Amino acid sequence: MQTGYAIETQGLEKRYSMADGQEVHAVRGIDLRVARGEIYALLGPNGAGKTTTLSILTTLLLPSQGRAQVAGFDVVTHPAQVRRRIGVTFQEVVLDQELTGRQILDFHGRLYGLATAERHRRIVELAELVELSHVLDRRSGTYSGGMKRRLELARGLMTAPEVLFLDEPTQGLDPQNRAHIWDYVRRLRAEQGLTLVLTTHYMEEAEALADRVGIIDQGRLVAEGTPDELIGQMGADMIHILAAGDPAAFLAQVQGLPFVTRADHHAQGDDLWQLQLGVDQGSRRLATLVAQALESGLQIREVSVARPSLGDVFLAYTGRQLREE
Numbered sequence: 531m532q533t534g535y536a537i538e539t540q541g542l543e544k545r546y547s548m549a550d551g552q553e554v555h556a557v558r559g560i561d562l563r564v565a566r567g568e569i570y571a572l573l574g575p576n577g578a579g580k581t582t583t584l585s586i587l588t589t590l591l592l593p594s595q596g597r598a599q600v601a602g603f604d605v606v607t608h609p610a611q612v613r614r615r616i617g618v619t620f621q622e623v624v625l626d627q628e629l630t631g632r633q634i635l636d637f638h639g640r641l642y643g644l645a646t647a648e649r650h651r652r653i654v655e656l657a658e659l660v661e662l663s664h665v666l667d668r669r670s671g672t673y674s675g676g677m678k679r680r681l682e683l684a685r686g687l688m689t690a691p692e693v694l695f696l697d698e699p700t701q702g703l704d705p706q707n708r709a710h711i712w713d714y715v716r717r718l719r720a721e722q723g724l725t726l727v728l729t730t731h732y733m734e735e736a737e738a739l740a741d742r743v744g745i746i747d748q749g750r751l752v753a754e755g756t757p758d759e760l761i762g763q764m765g766a767d768m769i770h771i772l773a774a775g776d777p778a779a780f781l782a783q784v785q786g787l788p789f790v791t792r793a794d795h796h797a798q799g800d801d802l803w804q805l806q807l808g809v810d811q812g813s814r815r816l817a818t819l820v821a822q823a824l825e826s827g828l829q830i831r832e833v834s835v836a837r838p839s840l841g842d843v844f845l846a847y848t849g850r851q852l853r854e855e
């Protein structure tokens with residue numbers, strides 16, 4: 531039964547049937563392997579299928595097709611065993627505002643059948659970990675956004691999970707609170723060897739935390755690797771050219787050049803294109819590429835050269851900008 535992976539999926543698919551008879555094909559064949567003790571970030575634009583994938587892996591939704599194993603158990607045939615081994619925090623804060631932090635943690639522990647002494651011990655430990663000991667007996671409705679997130683993280687950890695799923699763990703938090711959550715996540719892995727899967731819109735988050743990143747777009751995993759591997763594929767430097775006109779001739783030319791690692795183009799509205807060129811040395815190639823763009827009839831609006839980032843990888847694969855700080 532046990533596989534070597536904390537998570538393994540094969541050909542995972544999800545179709546939602548709508549009331550009007552239409553179907554939304556939200557997940558279209560995802561093969562995922564996450565090693566035990568790994569921090570894996572799923573990055574993707576809105577509606578890419580991240581939450582749906584997470585919901586299947588956490589047994590909240592049944593897949594339409596394909597298989598998924600989490601902590602060694604199949605999510606469809608052994609959901610109870612999976613649930614016993616995972617923790618989840620959702621995108622939306624789902625805390626009962628009337629209950630205190632302590633009550634929320636205690637209730638969660640009871641739900642999972644933890645004995646009284648064990649619950650009390652874990653509440654004290656976890657409150658300390660997420661720095662909420664001083665407000666534990668206050669109603670959670672009085673907590674700040676960051677405190678609520680931290681309480682959710684503690685709740686996800688009440689049952690000492692093997693795999694923790696975090697859906698947008700720092701959404702809506704200020705940079706200081708975000709950095710705090712990152713620290714906890716790193717500590718959890720270092721001290722407890724937890725496997726962590728998070729979804730995020732923030733490339734800094736993926737870059738700072740993840741051992742590996744999977745980029746998901748329109749229900750498919752379109753790229754996967756360590757942040758360094760993914761960024762390295764782009765080339766040593768990125769030249770961005772914003773231009774009006776038809777880019778086909780220019781792209782055909784540059785794709786044949788030995789110093790161009792990759793060339794992508796993204797529509798930016800009426801007749802306007804973002805041309806994204808990975809090159810060996812930006813400062814050396816800029817003049818040549820600009821001259822070629824002009825020769826091929828493009829009207830250049832903006833040009834920039836920079837080291838590639840995970841945001842460039844995301845843009846190259848999805849055609850969309852990742853939200854940045």
Ligand SMILES: Nc1ncnc2c1ncn2[C@@H]1O[C@H](COP(=O)(O)OP(=O)(O)OP(=O)(O)O)[C@@H](O)[C@H]1O
Pocket residue numbers: 546547548554555556574575576577578579580581582583
């Ligand atoms: N219950 C549902 N019924 C019908 N369609 C759904 C349902 N849940 C999600 N979808 C659709 O499935 C697709 C994938 O949605 P999902 O929430 O998984 O994406 P996401 O990557 O998590 O997006 P976001 O970053 O906005 O949360 C979208 O087109 C969404 O509208």
